[in-house]
Amino acid sequence: MNLSKEVYMNDEHEFGKGLLPAYGQMVWVNSREKLFEWYRLYFHTVLVSLFFLVNSVFALSSAMLFIKQFNDAASGPGAISSLVPGNPDILTSVLGILFFPLDQWPLFWLCSIFFCYFTMCYSTVTQPIKRGYSTLLTYISERGRRAVLVVTIIHMSLLYSGLFAWYINLFTRDFFSNMRVEDKPHLKITSMTGFVDFLMIIPVIICLIVAFYMAREFYKNEDFKKTFYKWEFSFLSNQSFSLRGKKCDVVVGWEKKTAKPIVLSEESRFLHELVVGATGSGKTSTAILIRIVQDLVRIARGHKVGVVVLEPKSDLIRDVQKLAEQLGIPKSKIKVVDPTDLLQSIKFNPLAGPLEVAAETWRGVLDALAGDQDPFFKGQQSETSAQYVMLGKIRYGNQFNFILHLQRMYSEPRFLADMTEDVRRWIERNLNNPLITPEERVLLDRYDRVCTYFENDVLEYVFAKDKEGGQLPVLYPQGHKYAGKQVVTNKKDKFIAGAKKYVTDISMNAMLSQLLVAAEGEETLDLDTFLNDGGILLFNTALAELEELSLMFGQFIIRQMQSAVFRRPPEEEGYKRIPVFFTIDEFPLYINDAFSRLLTLGRSYKVGTLIAIQNLGQLRVVQAGYDEVILTNASNKTVFGRGEVKDNEYFSKQFGEAYVMEESLNESVTPMSMPNQSRGLRYNTARKLEPRFTPTEIKEQPFKHFIVEVVGQDGSIAVPVQAYGKFVNETKFLKRFIDIGRIQLATQNHKPLTFKGNIHQLAYLVEQLDDKKKNDDAAPEVNSETAATDSQQNTALTAENHTATQQNGPVSPPAGAKEPPQAVPFPPNTEEKSESAAGTSSSAEDESFEWPAEDNDEPGSGDSEGPENLEEKREESSPSQTHSMPDNFDDLVKTVHDNLIGSPSAAPASSAPASGGDKAASQSKPRSDDLVDLDDLAAVDRRDSSTQQRYADEQINKVDDYKEDDI
Known part of the structure; x- marks a missing residue:
């Protein structure tokens, strides 16, 4: 999808229209x-x-006021002073600031007692306030709760x-003060005033006894x-929860008793999840999709x-696509692999x-x-695969294709023999090259062992x-596709019938055979780039349409994903791995022994996996005890009924037991x-242990209800x-x-409130107009014949290089070719490099090796490029792609605008006739005489057909990194 048409060429967003509202x-x-996050995390605290x-x-x-009742002071602060x-006045003044006359509002005084209990x-339900890994204030830790209890009691x-x-003094002191016995001098107590003081001290004694x-x-x-x-105030527990916006925390459900959201933190998601539920229990619509939509x-x-x-x-990927569309996520961020x-x-x-990763992928499948x-x-099948x-x-590098x-x-044993012979000639030529390094010699020795395996154990030439x-x-015989070449048979053919069957079935399948082969200009999935940039990646293995092949297709996806995860670069020198969450619905269809490694090591690579199954019995299909491996590594569990x-x-x-009080009444x-x-x-x-959830309670859960057990932010398992x-x-x-999503993208790439960016853009436009005017003034000085020739030549070159750029990126113009004035070329293309944690990609390692050009060449004098680079060498003399300046100001503005945002289709259309471009495009196709000592089909297969799409992806990524100073 062209990003410029998707967003920037819309009337609402073009050159700032509607951007201020956005x-x-x-x-x-x-x-x-x-504000919502502050309310959840900090407001209550x-x-x-x-x-x-x-x-x-x-x-x-x-x-x-309590002390005032004993000394009859004029005020509460005065009673303390x-x-x-010396009765200091300054103390009275300070205490007067903190004094509130509760005795004037007795009912409010009474309510304040219960307000203390409400505060506790x-x-x-509050959340701790943290700075980094340090906790500044918390009321929910054990220490915090003890402190709250002590303060509340005080x-x-x-x-x-x-x-x-106050009440006793106000309503009883006058009554008891009138009780005097003055005519009894032998009595030590002649007044009841002291009894009033005793009554006022009684609440202090009661409080001390209760506290004890x-x-x-x-x-x-x-x-x-x-x-x-562990107790929480249920009436307010759903108002405060630890859902952080800067982290990938998700709400996985709501507690049945309190309606409090259950939050699974980003760190806990990397410990993986297991969702178990029968068909129709709601696990996809109410559990899986809820997590995905928050991401x-x-x-x-x-x-x-x-x-x-x-x-x-x-079903699930269609729902995800609809949600992404409603959220306005650009289609360039959505990758779909769907054979249907x-x-x-x-x-x-x-x-x-x-090389090793691809080999292990095919062997593991x-x-x-x-x-x-x-x-x-x-x-035998595992060895040969x-x-x-x-x-x-080794032979084709990253262009090696399944089909x-x-x-x-x-x-075709003859095809296999040709490949082996090509590799053998390449190895021998480079081994005789005195310029190779020791590391390259070790690599060639490895390749030599692979080649020797086929020469000795697989290929048999017929005599x-x-x-x-x-x-x-x-x-x-004559008429055969390999006419004139020696007949070859495969010694392993009868031992690898199973692998041969799978390969043939995939090749003959109409959907998979098209999905696994990219045509000119079609995008091919690059998992390394996806894991680095993020986005949405949706796989549909089409079980109904592909049947058994669907299982193989899923195995390929699982293993390729696992390999790409383990190739992620380490977090160093400012690089940070982005979080990736892998959801697998109906996991038993794609189960394999190696998947446990992703669960074991995925957390280190910031990858969290969600596995959805219908029952645990499906996990035991692989091998005995595999269910225990999954249950152990998937620390977060969600279990539906039925x-x-x-x-x-x-x-x-699994959900454990809890102590309950069992009551009984015996009658005799x-x-x-x-x-x-x-x-x-x-x-x-009697106090006894009982299961938190009985098997019957688990089975009879209503629709959309489940039992959830998650790992808390502190790393400990929470109570289910x-x-x-x-x-x-x-x-x-x-x-x-x-x-x-659309609003975010519009405001990200257009800076409507930044004046500096608009000034730079205007200056660029003026510069382009000045250059165009100078070129127009100089044009009449050129004779008509030269102008006509140049126009025809540039027209052909533009169309020819448009095709060449799709295949191999921009190239330099040949001698004699003139560039149109002030052309706006595409940015230089970058060659695709295979990334590996160990650095063992064959295409990267073979860059300095020499591939044979002709059989009669002298050793060591061949090209210093592999077979996948021959096409690039043939295109070195082709002219670079150029785009002429548009004739009107509107087209110029659009051109500059698209150039600023880095759109792959930003170049304006050439003013040259279309017929010349078609002719040049047809001439840019490779001819048989261009191929050097290798069969035509193999050389054509080595063409990098995804160059144009990679270029488009790179330019789209530039949009994400857009800064106003880049203009």
Whole structure:
């Protein structure tokens, strides 16, 4: 999809139209989300802190009023000052600032006691405030909760004691003060005033006794302590949760009891997830899609995140595409590999990547599909499969193709022999080259062993005996495609029938044969680039259409994905791996032994995997104990209802047990025949462990309900809870971000509020106009004949180089060719390089080696390029692609605009006739006499057909890196 047509050529966005509203909307969305995040993470903690401060003021005021009741001071601060020698006025003034006259509002005083208790409950749903890895303030840790409990008890005690003393003093002191016994001098107490003071001290004694018993029970009763540390205020628990916008945290469900969102942190997602649910239980629509849509929102808002989905049917990827469209995500960020929809699907090369990786991919796929095959035949098939791929990668590099090359290697022994002979000549020539380095010699020795394997163990040249007993080579007859060449047979042919069958089936399949071969200008999937840039990658293995081939196709995807993940560059020198989340629906269809390595090491490469299955029995198909491997490495689990009995029993044990109090009531009655009949009741309680969820409870969960067990942010496993899911349209994830992707892209590449960028753009336009005027003034000085010749030549060169650039990038013009004035060429193309963690890509390693040109050449004098570079050498003398200046100002403005954004189709159309371009394009095709000592088909196959698409991808990536100073 042309990005410039998709976004920039829209009337709403062209040259700033509608950008100010878009920019304003983007600012509003970002501000709104920051406000929501601040509300979730910090607002409640800050508010509770203010509540504690207010409670402290009230408690201090109550303490002043409590003391005032004993010394009859004029005010609360004065009562405290009277206790200090000298009665300092400055102390009274300071305390007066913190004093609140609660005695004037007795009802408010009473409510403040309960407000302290509310504050303590409210603190249980707050989130810790952190800076980096340091925690600045928290009320939910064990230490924080103990501190909150102590402070709350102090506040409530002071408020309660002050209120009680004030009430007693106000309503009873006058009454008891009138009770005097003055005519009894032998009595030591002649007034009841002291009794009033005793009554006012009673609440203090009560508070101390209650605090003592609470402390003793707290440290004595483990259940009480554990409950206190984990309890949350259910009425407000759904308002505060740890969903961070800068991280890839996701809401996986809502607790059934409290409706609190259950958040799975980014770090926990890298520990992988397992979703288990029968068909129709809602696992895709209410669990998988909910996670994906939250990642899509991040991509739409410009964050670098990778979302990969693999499924056997197209339902899920169609839903993801619809959601991406609603969010406004550019189509350039969406890659679809779908054999049932070849029009929108990009091509997929299952043998891409470094030499050893491609070989192990093909070997692993065959091993996974072989199942219980005879060990001998399985071993032979595994051995030859890796060698076949290595030979093909040595011979063709990254152009090695499953359909055009590997299928012929299995079915045509002569083709395999030609490849072996080509590689042998190349190795011998470079071994005789004195300029090769020791490292290159080691590499050639490795290649030599591969070539020797085919010469000794696979290929058998057919000979016939002549009359004299000698041997004569048997040649293919006239009319045969290999006429005149010696007949060759494959010694391993009868041992590799299984691999040959799979290759033939794929080659004969109409959908896969087109999906695995890229035509001119078609995009081929580059997993290394995707893992570096992020985006959306959707795979449909089309089980209904491909049947058994769907399983092989899925195996290729799994292994290529795993290999690309392990090739990710390390995080050093400022480079950061972007998070990638790999969702596999119906995982048992693609199961293999090697996948456990991705689960084990994926966290180190910032890749989180979600596996969706219907029951655990499907995991045991690979081998005994494979279910334990998956269950151990997938730390986050989501279990729906309607499961099998064994699965329900397993998860009932997996979710653990909890202590419960069992109550019983026993009744004893003596028989009627016994004298002195009696009847007794006895109430018993017992503490015992019970499963948190019984197998029956797990099985009978309603639709959209599930039990979820996740790893918390602190790395510890959280207590499993029953939760419910929602459909995407029932949540706010999608509603709040409609078209946010288009708005983000528009505001990212157009800076409507930056004046500097517009000045640079205007200066560039003026410069282009001045150059055009100078060229127009100089044009009449050229004679008409030369002008006509140059015009015709430039027309042909433009069309010819347009084709050449699609194949090999821009090239230099030949002698005598004149460039149009002030042309705007495409940026230089970069050659495709195979990336490998070990640096073992054959194409990269062979750059300095010499490939044979002619059989009669002297050793060491050949070209210093591999066969995949021969086409580039032939094109070196071709003229570079140029684009003439448009004749009107509007086209010029559009040209400059597209050039600024780096659009691959930004060059303006040439004013030359189309017929000349068609002729030049036809002349740019390779001729048979251009090919050097290699068969025509192989040389044509070596052409880099994805150059144009790679160039387009590179320019689209430049849009993401756009800065105003780049103009």
